[in-house]
Amino acid sequence: MSFQFANRVNKIPPYLFAEIEEKVRVKKAQGVDIIDFGIGDPDLPTPAPIVEELRKHVLDPENHNYPSSAGEPETRQAVADFYKKRFDVDIDPRGQVCILLGSKEGLANIARAFVNPGEKVLCPDPAYPVYAQGATTLCDAVPVRVPLSPEHNFQIEDSPGILDRTAKMLYLNYPNNPTGACVSKEYLIGLYQWCVQTQTVMVYDNAYSELTFGDYSAPSILEVGDEGVIEFGSLSKTFNMTGYRLGYAVGDANLITGLKKVKSQIDSGAPKFVQKAAAFALEQYKGREQPKMVRDNMRIFEERRDIMVRGLRSMGFKVDLPKGTFYLWFRVDGSSMRFADRMLNEAGVVVTPGVGFGQGGEGFIRMALTQSSARIEEALGRMEKVLRK
Ligand SMILES: Cc1ncc(COP(=O)(O)O)c(C=O)c1O
The missing domain is CATH 3.90.1150.10 (Aspartate Aminotransferase, domain 1)
Structure with missing residues (x-):
């Protein structure tokens, strides 16, 4: 059959x-x-101290049962502390953080929480395919292409004038996959204001925020504001932990609540031992520097x-x-x-x-x-x- x-x-x-x-x-x-x-x-291994931390927690039967689907309190606290040290942004670990099974599912599930069938979603092109497909098409919504071209350094052209004001959501990703393009905090201000004015949810994919060279330090959109904004981060690339499946969402409490509500019906959270190893990894940050x-x-x-x-x-x-x-x-x-x-x-x-x-x-x-x-x-x-x- x-x-x-x-x-x-x-x-x-x-x-x-x-x-x-x-x-x-x-x-x-x-x-x-x-x-x-x-x-x-x-191809590089997870740093040894993180693997050691994981080993310690995986041996503890306390970590063998269901986690909380929004994330263990200590992991959410570690994310909030990371945001304070790295971006000087204050985050409420209870209301403004959700732990994810890798950021990919969060990027898709946030649309499930806020986008209705037939609504438009602004998706950069080229981009990580999850925005247009996993998030938009699988919500019966309509992806609207936002071209990123080399003439504009793979940023939104004449930003943000060319964007469709009737869209429900905008995906943005810098440092950018696939182009490697990076932006300044100043660049993001105009886009943030446009989203607030037009009541467009801004989904900021910051999976590569820590993969930067030389003096460049990638901004968080939350340094600009948190109204109608949700940012996604990931341990995958920062700590060579792609296989652990651990990410986080941070931002507007209303958006985080919607995401948690969807996730509570779909998954039961990341394994506690992985969350604890992730908290340890994020705690390695003592300030803005890597x-x-x-x-x-x-x-x-x-x-x-x-x-x-x-x-x-x-x-x-x-x-x-x-x-x-x-x-x-x-x-x-x-x-x-x-x-x-x-x-x-x-x-x-x-x-x-x-x-x-x-x-x-x-x-x-x-x-x-x-x-x-x-x-x-x-x-x-x-x-x-x-x-x-
Ligand atoms: C732009 C971007 N966002 C998010 C992800 C998802 O990462 P993960 O689910 O491992 O956190 C990737 C993975 O390649 C990516 O390239």
């Missing part, structure tokens, strides 16, 4: 990344040595970034040196899918075609800095050989 998918599921386009994964699997099965820059999943464990990580990504940018530039690509994220984003001639296929088939190198992040990403390639410097050098050599053909 076979059932039709629900209409809303049929509207979800084929998942390009699953297709690429399958092509890579076939190549690997053929014995090809693949160098994978596709997925934004750090703690040593994050800084050490970022030095590695910085070295890789510099090698990769130098190599790509020497092949003739115009690549910016991003101030944040561990992604490089650059234009290629012709179809991004064709370029990605060619690199896979002829060089054994996996890159992500920009079109996977929306039509606005067509013509671009994303590479995640999730391979060692030696493997990056190897990949660059292979790519150059293919391109010279």
Whole structure:
């Protein structure tokens, strides 16, 4: 027996990344040595003190039962303390924090809480696909494309004049996946005021706030204001904890209440031992600066970034040196899918075609800095050989 998918599921386009994964699997099965820059999943381990903390808590039977779905009080407190130290923002840990099973589900569930069928949601393009699909389409709502172009440094053009005032929600993400673009606090003020004036919920995805280089420190939207704003953060990339599934939402108490209400009907919270390890990780922040464990990580990504940018530039690509994220984003001639296929088939190198992040990403390639410097050098050599053909 076979059932039709629900209409809303049929509207979800084929998942390009699953297709690429399958092509890579076939190549690997053929014995090809693949160098994978596709997925934004750090290759570096979780810092040892965090793993040790997790081990301690996982052994304690006190942590083996259901957690609270909004998050354990000490983890919510750790998030509030982090916001105070890192952004100098005061947060009520009871009313303004919700702990998540990774920020991805929160980014989708917040729309469930506030967006009705048929309402419009402003989604940057290119972007993390969850905004337009998991959040909007799966709520029977309508994604409205907000183009991000290199001419405007992948910020909203003439912000915020071009935005549809009738939309219910706006997604924003800086430091940005896939483009690596970063913004200043000043840039966010206009968008925040526009959202307040037009009564648009602002969903600020700050999953990469800690993945920054040099003197650049990414702002929180909550430094600008918290009226009608919800910000999402994640331990995934900051502490190489993608597999632990731990994120948080912080912001307007009304929005947090809606999110908690949805989640209380869907999940039963992140495991207590993971939440306690996460609280320990966030407590490493003593001020605005990255703690040593994050800084050490970022030095590695910085070295890789510099090698990769130098190599790509020497092949003739115009690549910016991003101030944040561990992604490089650059234009290629012709179809991004064709370029990605060619690199896979002829060089054994996996890159992500920009079109996977929306039509606005067509013509671009994303590479995640999730391979060692030696493997990056190897990949660059292979790519150059293919391109010279
Ligand atoms: C922009 C952005 N937001 C959110 C996430 C979700 O991260 P997680 O669910 O691991 O917290 C990702 C993951 O790649 C991302 O790129």
